[in-house]
Amino acid sequence: MSSLAAAKADNFYFPPDFDPKRHQSLNKYHGQHPLRERAKKLDQGILVIRFEVPFNIWCDKCGEHIAKGERFNAEKKAIGSYHSTKVLQFSMTHHCGCRITIQTDPKNAEYLVVEGARKKEETYSAADAEVIELPDEEERERRRRDPLYRLEYQQEVSERSRG
Ligand SMILES: [Zn+2]
Structure with missing residues (x-):
């Protein structure tokens, strides 16, 4: 039996000493939060979720491109609020070990x-990009x-390419 199937079976197995009045629910009987593993840091306000990267990013450590839409297990927590909107922070670990943190920016309705x-x-100017x-x-x-004029242009280009 897979661990997932075992976990599901656990949820529906009422042990012989289970007392609905005393234990109220199986989760309370087992002393577990219904979200189990994903909620193990809930006392610190952290919940593990699946996070979809909202735009293309590049990892600082390995330099790898992480495409928009790529999914990670991320620790989600509220770190403050902007007016009545929570500011949420998502921390995930790239396969190279780099810790990547993205947070919401309610003011501009985007992620940072x-x-x-x-x-x-x-956005960049052609001069900045040296193209x-x-x-x-x-x-x-x-x-x-x-x-x-063409000759002048060609000379200018060749001078530029010589640096
Ligand atoms: Zn990386």
């Missing part, structure tokens, strides 16, 4: 990476029609 990983920067911007239509047309 607190530690252990970084979010890809989705050559694609020329616009006008620029291309001028290069095509004006041989001198």
Whole structure:
């Protein structure tokens, strides 16, 4: 019998000394929270849940890409509140051992990476990323029609590539 099946069977097995008046429920009889393992740190306000990574992130330790939608067992706890909305924190461990913490940001209705990983920067200027911007239509047309301008451009590019 698998451990899950055993756990389920346990839930429905009423021991001979079980007294509904005294024990009220099987969970109380066994002295266990109904969520069992997932609730073992409940006294610290921590519940283990399945957490789905809300955006693409990169692990700080191993550098691996963790895709949006990837699932982890995470410790969920409330760490404060913004007006009447709880701020929730989710801590999970990447397979490399890195602790990754993500929390909700009720003010901006989004998630923030607190530690252990970084979010890809989705906006950047071409200069920052050191890529050559694609020329616009006008620029291309001028290069095509004006041989001198084209020559200047080519020299500039070769100078730039020499660094
Ligand atoms: Zn990692």
